[in-house]
Amino acid sequence: MTRSRLKEKHLNVITNQLWIENPANWTKLTERYSLWRYRLTKRQDDYRRFSKSDFFVRFTNNYKDQFDRPFYYFTHDRPTSSLYTVLKPGEQPKPWLFTFDKEEEILYEPVAWDELPSKIWIKLLLALCFHEASTNEQERRVCQSKFFVRAKGNEDWFTALDLKPSVEQMADRSLLRFDVSAGFFAKVKDKPNAWARDNKTYYEQLDSGELTYLRQLRPSKIEPFQKPLYKSTTKAGVKPGVAWYSNAQYEETRSYIIHRIQQRLTAFLQSYGFIVSTAFETMVRQQVRPVNLPLYQLPPVQVLDNRLNKTVPLQPYLDWLTTYDFPTSQGPKRLSVEAIDKETVDKSRPLLILQDVHKDAFARDKGTDEPVGLLACSGYTDPYPVLYSTLGDTVKQSLNVNMNALEGLTVAEHYLDYSFPRALAPYKSNQYKALSKEHRLEAKKRRQLDLKLEVSINELYLKWVISRHSADSSVTDSLPFLHQLAGKWGFMTDNVLLTLNDGSLQFTDLSTQEGKQVLADQFTDLGMIQQAFLERHPYIKSDKQEEALERGQFVLIGDAVIEIERTEVMAMPDYEVLLPIKESGSVAGSRSLPAISVYAGGIWFSPASGRYVVSGVNSTAGKEEHGHHLYQLHLYSEEARAYLTAMLSLLCVTFVRKNQYTVLPFPFDLIRLHRELNPASSLPV
Incomplete structure (x- = not known):
């Protein structure tokens, strides 16, 4: 086998995240906006907790129909759930009457911005950024808690992206991530009747710079509305799709729309003194060797x-x-x-x-x-x-x-x-x-x-x-890279333990007591793995913990344990480099490593953060449908670090995903295939 021509390169992999640091003081923000809280009483909150599942929708829709101000409803607030909103200086919140088991007023109080967790005020400022981008014809709009941006289609039927913000608070700064999902929207042919106006959601298209938002209308303004009206819809047997990246139609892709939203929010926050920067990972391309199966x-x-x-x-x-x-x-x-x-x-x-x-x-x-x-x-x-x-x-x-x-x-x-x-x-x-x-x-x-x-x-x-039917050859001779695994290795997922030891394969059913004992004898106790896993996931409900552990991927080497977690952090093309290349008309340059980052191909790893991302063997062929997630390696002990190089080599095969490296070490795929061969029977112990 010849060595790959790819040389090791350092690369700053841009992600769908923003670092946000608090301003030195909040004066610029407080001069423009005041912050208020509608807090439920204990009796009102108890009603919420034990009422029908539609309370959240009824509650927030009731607010949206009365008040045209950005808001964030925080159900996990303490001591009771609260809805936060922003007003202009000198404005006072309006009284809010809502029917719980009876009509009651929800009391409000002023709040200081720096008193709140960042997950609240960042989402409020995101809503405010969208709100300020659509200042015209405010009398008919609803201040949305969900954000839709048109991606592609025509005036009668199109696909839009639903942007979902997620905030992780650090000691001195916060990390905002944008996730997106696609959905269909269709033009409404006939004016909705009174029941539909009160119980369904209707939107107008609103052009704002290079983005087109879907803005919700107040129910009372739908009847006299003369412009095209739209609603969310579905197509029988068809899933809405928006490519993550497209060399030809990049303006209709998820990554480009996220990039533009990041730009707009960054400028908005910086105007109030926040320090904002795009989050990236410094990674090194791993050297690989092309290999095929015998x-x-x-x-x-x-x-x-x-x-x-x-x-x-x-x-x-x-x-x-x-x-x-x-x-x-x-x-x-x-x-x-x-x-x-x-x-x-x-x-x-x-x-x-x-x-x-x-x-x-x-x-x-x-x-x-x-x-x-x-x-x-x-x-x-x-x-x-x-x-x-x-x-x-x-x-x-x-x-x-x-x-x-x-x-x-x-x-x-x-x-x-x-x-x-x-x-x-x-x-x-x-x-x-x-x-x-x-x-x-x-x-x-x-x-x-x-x-x-x-x-x-x-x-x-x-x-x-x-299935132990290879023709008179050891498994080591039948499968690549296994000779690099010194000692005994295990791969655990879906209640199955795959053990690799001296050229042999053994599959163990971990749903049985005998299987758990095999795991303890050969590697470590399942309870120890479960304890470390749940310490990282304290919010998993007790009835879901076992299922969550089964879905995890664990690599075992002696007492060392490495958990592999697929994060929602996505690698982004470098649009600051890519867009000028596009304007110059350079086809080759628009597919180069500086322009499209990891989408130019390869396996990239950050020793500092313990994250990796896997792309194709070569540069994307002009279109990437789903994008590439960053995978986080959690080392349950420091001794596991010595095995990272050997573990990463198990990503280098191209026979699991044709012409692409596998995103998980390929022995996990052997577990999947073993399950296919044994769909109903217990696994041998």
């Missing part, structure tokens, strides 16, 4: 046709499987493949099952169990569970060869109308660009099918290895 160790692979539409010829797929050059640790290799039927399956050999449907085509409503998937609604029977019920103890993997997109189709037969795509030209080559639109689509489908095949064969191979 697929040639697989015995002859059985191929079973389990497609619904068997009028599509099978032979082109068999020819494709027998002539495909799979990347392996010894270079390109072809596999031995044999077509069989379900009556002649040899359960001692690996099995590849050809399918032509996605599981979503047979989706059912979780509440009513009514069919909602396209094929389920059309009377088709899912062939997957029928076949798998008879092959429970066979090492098997499915491959969907139907490259039609399920989304947007309404006729089942259209979805099942497909053919074997030809490789007319290498994807995005000069020959590809010269093809007709129809032929380019076929070439693209073939590339996608090839990638799916490689992923499926890799999964089949890994299942074969962990």
